[in-house]
Amino acid sequence: MVRERMGGRSLARLAMLGVACALMAGGAAAAPPQWEWYFQEPVTTIARTIIDLHDYIFWICVVIFVGVFGTMFYALFKHRKSVGHQAAQFHENTLVEVVWTVIPFLILLFMAYPATKTVLAAHDTTAPDMTIKVTGYQWKWNYDYLDDGFSFYSNLSTPLAQIEGREPKGDNYLLEVDNPLVVPVGAKVRVLVTANDVIHAWWVPAFGVKQDAIPGFVRDTWFRADKAGVYRGQCAELCGKEHGFMPIVVEVKSKEDYAAWRDEQKKKSAAAAENPDKVWELADLVSHGQQVFNANCAACHQATGTGNQAIGAPALVGDKVVLGPKDHQIDVVLNGQNNGKMPPWKGVLSDVDIASAITYTRNSWGNKAQENVVQPSEVKTARK
Amino acid sequence: MSSVPHDQVAGHGVTEPHGHDEHAHHPTGIMRWITTTNHKDIGTLYLWFSMTMFFVGGIMALTIRAELFHPGLQIVDPEFFNGLTTLHGLVMIFGALMPGAVGFANWMIPMQIGAPDMAFARMNNWSFWLLPFAAVLLVSSMFMPGGPPGTGWTIYPPLSVENGMGMDLTIFAIHIMGASSIMGSINIITTILNLRAPGMTLMKMPLFCWAWLITAYLLIAVMPVLAGAVTMLLTDRHFGTSFFNAAGGGDPVLFQHIFWFFGHPEVYIIVLPAFGIISEIIPTFSRKPLFGYASMVYALSAIAILSFIVWAHHMFTTGLPSASILFYMYATMLIAVPTGVKVFNWLATMWKGSISLEAPMLFALGFLFLFTLGGFTGLVLAIQPIDVQFQDTYYVVAHFHYVMVAGTLFAFFGGTYYWLPKWTGHMYDEKLADWHFWGSFIFFNVAFFPMHFLGLAGMPRRIPDYAQQFTDWNMVSTVGAFGFGLSQLIFLYVVIKTIRGGEKAPAKPWDGGMTLEWTLPSPAPYHTFEHPPTVK
Numbered sequence: 001m002v003r004e005r006m007g008g009r010s011l012a013r014l015a016m017l018g019v020a021c022a023l024m025a026g027g028a029a030a031a032p033p034q035w036e037w038y039f040q041e042p043v044t045t046i047a048r049t050i051i052d053l054h055d056y057i058f059w060i061c062v063v064i065f066v067g068v069f070g071t072m073f074y075a076l077f078k079h080r081k082s083v084g085h086q087a088a089q090f091h092e093n094t095l096v097e098v099v100w101t102v103i104p105f106l107i108l109l110f111m112a113y114p115a116t117k118t119v120l121a122a123h124d125t126t127a128p129d130m131t132i133k134v135t136g137y138q139w140k141w142n143y144d145y146l147d148d149g150f151s152f153y154s155n156l157s158t159p160l161a162q163i164e165g166r167e168p169k170g171d172n173y174l175l176e177v178d179n180p181l182v183v184p185v186g187a188k189v190r191v192l193v194t195a196n197d198v199i200h201a202w203w204v205p206a207f208g209v210k211q212d213a214i215p216g217f218v219r220d221t222w223f224r225a226d227k228a229g230v231y232r233g234q235c236a237e238l239c240g241k242e243h244g245f246m247p248i249v250v251e252v253k254s255k256e257d258y259a260a261w262r263d264e265q266k267k268k269s270a271a272a273a274e275n276p277d278k279v280w281e282l283a284d285l286v287s288h289g290q291q292v293f294n295a296n297c298a299a300c301h302q303a304t305g306t307g308n309q310a311i312g313a314p315a316l317v318g319d320k321v322v323l324g325p326k327d328h329q330i331d332v333v334l335n336g337q338n339n340g341k342m343p344p345w346k347g348v349l350s351d352v353d354i355a356s357a358i359t360y361t362r363n364s365w366g367n368k369a370q371e372n373v374v375q376p377s378e379v380k381t382a383r384k
Numbered sequence: 385m386s387s388v389p390h391d392q393v394a395g396h397g398v399t400e401p402h403g404h405d406e407h408a409h410h411p412t413g414i415m416r417w418i419t420t421t422n423h424k425d426i427g428t429l430y431l432w433f434s435m436t437m438f439f440v441g442g443i444m445a446l447t448i449r450a451e452l453f454h455p456g457l458q459i460v461d462p463e464f465f466n467g468l469t470t471l472h473g474l475v476m477i478f479g480a481l482m483p484g485a486v487g488f489a490n491w492m493i494p495m496q497i498g499a500p501d502m503a504f505a506r507m508n509n510w511s512f513w514l515l516p517f518a519a520v521l522l523v524s525s526m527f528m529p530g531g532p533p534g535t536g537w538t539i540y541p542p543l544s545v546e547n548g549m550g551m552d553l554t555i556f557a558i559h560i561m562g563a564s565s566i567m568g569s570i571n572i573i574t575t576i577l578n579l580r581a582p583g584m585t586l587m588k589m590p591l592f593c594w595a596w597l598i599t600a601y602l603l604i605a606v607m608p609v610l611a612g613a614v615t616m617l618l619t620d621r622h623f624g625t626s627f628f629n630a631a632g633g634g635d636p637v638l639f640q641h642i643f644w645f646f647g648h649p650e651v652y653i654i655v656l657p658a659f660g661i662i663s664e665i666i667p668t669f670s671r672k673p674l675f676g677y678a679s680m681v682y683a684l685s686a687i688a689i690l691s692f693i694v695w696a697h698h699m700f701t702t703g704l705p706s707a708s709i710l711f712y713m714y715a716t717m718l719i720a721v722p723t724g725v726k727v728f729n730w731l732a733t734m735w736k737g738s739i740s741l742e743a744p745m746l747f748a749l750g751f752l753f754l755f756t757l758g759g760f761t762g763l764v765l766a767i768q769p770i771d772v773q774f775q776d777t778y779y780v781v782a783h784f785h786y787v788m789v790a791g792t793l794f795a796f797f798g799g800t801y802y803w804l805p806k807w808t809g810h811m812y813d814e815k816l817a818d819w820h821f822w823g824s825f826i827f828f829n830v831a832f833f834p835m836h837f838l839g840l841a842g843m844p845r846r847i848p849d850y851a852q853q854f855t856d857w858n859m860v861s862t863v864g865a866f867g868f869g870l871s872q873l874i875f876l877y878v879v880i881k882t883i884r885g886g887e888k889a890p891a892k893p894w895d896g897g898m899t900l901e902w903t904l905p906s907p908a909p910y911h912t913f914e915h916p917p918t919v920k
Contacts, residue, residue: 032851032852032853033853034853034855034856035837035856035857036837036838036841036842036853036854036856036857037834037837037840037841037857038837038840038841039773039840039841039842040841040842046769047773049769050769050770050772050773053767053769053770054764054767054770054773057763057764057767057770058764061760061763061764064760065756065757065760068727068728068731068756069753069756071731071735072731072734072749072752072753075731075734075735075736075737075739076734076739076741076749079670079734079735079736079737079738079739080738080739080740081671081738081739081740082740085736085737085738085739086738087670087671087672087736087737087738088672088736088737089672089673090675090736091672091673091674091675091676091677091733092675092676092677092678092679093676093732096732097676097679097725097729100724100725100728101721101724101725104720104721104724105721108717108718108720108721111717111763111767112713112714112717115713115767115768115769115770116710116713118769119706119709119710119713119768119769120706122769122772123705123706123709162456163456163457163849164456164457165456165457165458169455169456169852171852172851173455173851173852174455174849174850174851175851193703197542197546198540198541198542198543198546199540199542199543199636201701201775201776203776203844205773205842208769208772208773209772210701210772210773210775210776211701211703212701212702212703214630214636214637214702214703215542215630215636216629216630216631216635216636217630217635217636217637217703219702219703220703221703232851233842234842234844234847235844236701236775236776236777236844237540237776238466238469238534238535238536238540238543238776238846239543240466240534240543240546241461241462241463241466241534242462243462243466243846243847244462244844244846244847244848244849244850245462245849310461310463310531311463311530311531311548312529312530312548340546341546
């Protein structure tokens with residue numbers, strides 16, 4: 001569980017480990033790690049600076065704490081009634097009072113100086129090598145590569161069976177996604193953060209980056225990862241019922257691997273944009289629709305289509321909208337209803353996604369709608 | 385001088401029984417409590433209300449901890465979990481801690497300043513009796529259609545705008561509790577400023593009264609701000625306004641600014657009365673006057689004033705510009721100075737005293753030790769770059785439970801044991817009270833210390849399920865939480881036992897007691913100081 005890192009931090013770790021050991025019965029190193037009690041291994045300068053700053057202030061606090069409570073315990077033992085100590089009656093001393101006002105103030109100056117330097121460095125988002133727009137949704141992330149013109153959603157990929165305890169939990173339980181954010185090593189990445197519905201927060205501990213995602217406003221932050229690898233974080237602002245289930249995974253790749261990945265993404269997005277008028281087969285729509293449904297709709301309507309009465313999400317099994325005329329269902333999915341309880345999806349999902357998801361609901365869980373196929377072109381028309 | 389030694393007090397605190405006995409003028413049974421205008425009765429009502437809500441909020445906390453014992457969803461579903469985090473916070477803050485402090489104020493302020501009762505006795509009745517209705521609204525929001533208010537106690541929009549009608553009930557509950565607090569504060573300020581016994585100048589007043597005077601001003605300043613914020617939320621929800629909706633020209637972050645303009649002073653509203661109680665207990669059990677009385681008063685005032693200009697440290701990750709981050713960071717760090725002064729003064733009071741360790745003093749020392757620890761983590765959180773890592777993690781949860789539970793709640797326990805002999809006329813069971821202290825102290829740390837580790841390792845707060853590397857400390861924490869919860873049953877038992885009987889308490893059960901209440905018999909008669917004492 002203790003990872004190697006250099007510098008004066010080892011002492012702080014040792015001290016904190018002492019406290020940790022006093023509290024715990026024991027823990028063996030295994031995957032996933034156990035008894036984690038310290039910062040995740042940092043891979044950016046800012047994250048390292050934060051840890052150094054923390055340890056520096058931690059140590060100042062420890063020294064003061066020991067001094068103050070050493071004094072208290074001395075008084076508790078020596079100035080006890082039970083050992084016959086007679087109470088003195090002094091109750092003020094101007095000099096002492098001035099001293100213990102001024103000295104803490106001076107100590108604070110020593111803390112403020114390095115803190116100020118770090119604040120300014122962390123806010124310097126100028127001259128990035130690339131810019132990615134991150135949008136928080138209930139409950140997933142969208143990553144938009146502004147320089148390269150492609151974007152994708154990133155959903156939790158941990159199966160429900162693991163969450164409900166019907167399957168053993170994987171090593172990256174709740175910290176795994178279908179499409180991670182991919183960035184090149186060593187590049188200064190400027191991140192524009194916003195949200196579509198409620199406030200989320202985009203947080204990657206190893207980068208020392210946490211930025212609230214605020215609907216209607218764009219904030220920016222940045223990181224420069226100096227080591228390839230996979231880094232995991234989570235949404236850090238309560239955003240509704242699936243708040244605990246929208247992790248962030250960033251894959252830092254070598255420059256070459258990144259370039260290859262990027263070119264492939266560009267090709268894929270070009271192919272998808274190419275032909276919205278293509279006529280799809282029912283089976284293809286249903287199989288793509290199942291993916292779309294499970295990633296976007298199942299949080300409320302459930303993967304079994306049985307809905308969730310507690311939050312007013314109707315069952316889709318035998319639902320009259322799903323079994324009725326398809327134009328109405330297209331309208332509901334595109335524009336939402338019930339004051340946004342059913343959110344509008346027109347800004348989130350593509351024509352193909354919406355057509356597939358609707359087709360899936362019309363042909364699943366025993367549903368057999370009369371109009372059972374919705375083509376992307378119909379959604380495209382309905383958007384206008 | 386910290387307080388007035390009783391030998392300087394001339395005259396009697398109690399009116400001699402002449403013809404009408406103390407029970408002649410008020411109804412008995414349930415009507416006594418519903419119609420009472422007596423500060424002692426109302427104090428008792430507040431304290432029992434606080435105790436009830438403490439157990440209600442505690443059951444919510446234990447449900448949360450039970451769910452978090454192990455990864456996976458076992459006991460509650462995520463919506464209900466979010467409702468629990470919301471209501472645990474609101475119930476503990478508005479139901480347990482604030483009314484608890486008002487209960488102490490009702491009982492002790494008139495007796496400490498030599499007043500016959502609170503200034504506005506009937507308003508006092510009303511400010512209490514609003515609370516049970518607010519509490520019913522608040523707790524029933526858990527079971528409304530559309531699910532419980534799942535936003536956390538901070539009720540940030542747009543999430544709180546999305547919520548079902550449980551949120552409306554929460555908003556109304558906050559309104560009512562706010563009205564109750566404002567009335568209570570007006571009463572306390574008026575009582576302190578107008579009803580002090582002759583000779584008791586402000587700077588001779590016991591520090592508990594000072595702490596409450598300043599708290600009451602804070603309450604009057606910020607409760608209307610909170611009421612405004614939740615009203616804007618209500619109109620955003622139902623009447624088409626867009627205060628917090630960017631699509632209509634509003635700003636979700638505006639709510640956070642308004643909320644925390646209330647919310648940070650609120651932290652001191654909760655902790656200053658605790659400072660007051662501690663400042664009474666430590667001199668008594670050190671048998672030595674409070675060190676640095678004047679600087680204690682100045683420190684309280686400085687903390688109160690600074691509390692108005694630090695609110696945005698709760699919003700360090702919203703994307704504030706660097707200049708305002710630096711301002712709020714420096715201002716927040718500054719609070720360490722007056723807080724440090726208070727801790728040093730308490731220590732200097734104990735220094736060369738004649739210390740004994742009865743339960744009130746044990747809790748005061750527990751307060752001092754753990755509150756200071758919570759103060760240090762507060763300082764760490766004030767440093768914005770570090771806060772970026774800790775914001776919305778379990779480190780923050782650890783921090784504020786160290787100041788709210790080991791701080792305020794421990795002070796309330798200490799205060800209860802300190803004044804129980806005066807309230808009931810009986811001594812409490814010291815052995816059981818010591819068990820209560822050690823159970824609380826040890827299990828508190830088992831429950832909350834590991835949360836620092838969880839925060840450091842990167843566990844977000846307000847999640848019903850977590851990744852596997854957080855399992856071990858969560859298990860430890862859950863064990864601690866249940867131990868802490870069970871320890872509180874000892875407290876309930878001791879209090880009931882003391883009310884029902886026990887060794888007779890003398891007028892001054894603590895030989896170090898220096899304030900006016902110890903000149904009164906135990907239990908304190910129904911009416912006290914009908915003729916004010918003279919303080920030399």
